[in-house]
Amino acid sequence: MSTLIVIAKTPVPGRVKTRLTPPFTPQEAAALAEAALADTLRAARETDVEHRLLVLDGVPRTAWHRDFTVVPQVPGTLDRRLAAAFAQAALRDPGPVLLVGMDTPQITPDLLRSCLPGAEDAEHTEDTEGTDAAADATLGPADDGGFWCLGFREPRGLDLEAHLVGVPMSTDHTGRDQLGRLRAAGLSVRLAPTLRDVDTVEDADHVAALVPESRFGVRFRDLRQRLDVPAGTGPRP
Known part of the structure; x- marks a missing residue:
């Protein structure tokens, strides 16, 4: 048994993707966030996986309940909300759990399957301990120094708050600090x-070029053309 968590915000103008404004309006930034969430x-x-949780800050939309159990985020800082999300998953099932956000619309089912802790197919991962033994946790670094995914093989037996609470979030060393804590x-x-998170227009241009036919890629291309926002460099070599 395994669980996949998506932690997200309802795309409300002015509350999501604020670093995209300007050049985009808050409404356009929210439309990009909604497309990224839809792809995710x-x-x-x-x-x-057996269970899917959408841990949400905001009011859910009807379509989001399809194949997901929708639960509200707890109040507090992001580190505490992450710990609570894992605890919610562990209450439902003691098996492996993987958490992702809504900022990486380029993710694929194959990538997610391979990132589940204990996954036999390690094609997309590297063992940091130099062994093929099943790892206790998975961490997906982000280009900006954060992380885009985090997972635990047996979350029910862990002190989740001790592993997460107090790790500084939204810094250029969050991923390194989280890895050190684990x-x-x-x-x-x-x-x-x-992977690269979508935070800035340059990030959005890069990710949209990776997945041009995704909802995010199509929406970004349409907005960029209509607003005449200069294109960035696209995917890195």
Whole structure:
């Protein structure tokens, strides 16, 4: 049994993707966030897991309940909300759990399956401990120094708050700090591929070029053309 968590905000103008404004309006930034969330939920739906949780800050929309259990985020800082999301999953099932956000619409079901802690197919990952043994945790670094995914093989037996609460979020060393916290607790950690979050227009241009036919790619291309926003460099070599 395994669980996939998507932690997200309802795309309300002025509350999401604020670093895209300007050049986009708050309404346009929210439309990009909604497209990114739709792509993320689609990838999660197509991933073969037993349970899917959408841990949401905001009012859910009817379509989001399809194939997901929708639960509200707890109040507090992001580190506490992450710990609570894992605890919600562990209450439902003691098996492996993987958490992702809504900022990486380029993720695929194959990537998500391979990132589940304990996954036999390690094609997309590298074992940081230098062994093929199943790792206790998975961490997916982000280009900006954060992380795009985090997972635990047996979350019910862990002190989740001790592993998460107090790690500084939204910094250029969040991923490194989180990795250090897990290793200091004696957990073996497998690194997933590094991905780029969508925070800025340059990020959005890069990710849209990777997945041009996704809802995010189509929406970004349409808005950029209509607003004459200069294109960035596209995907890195």
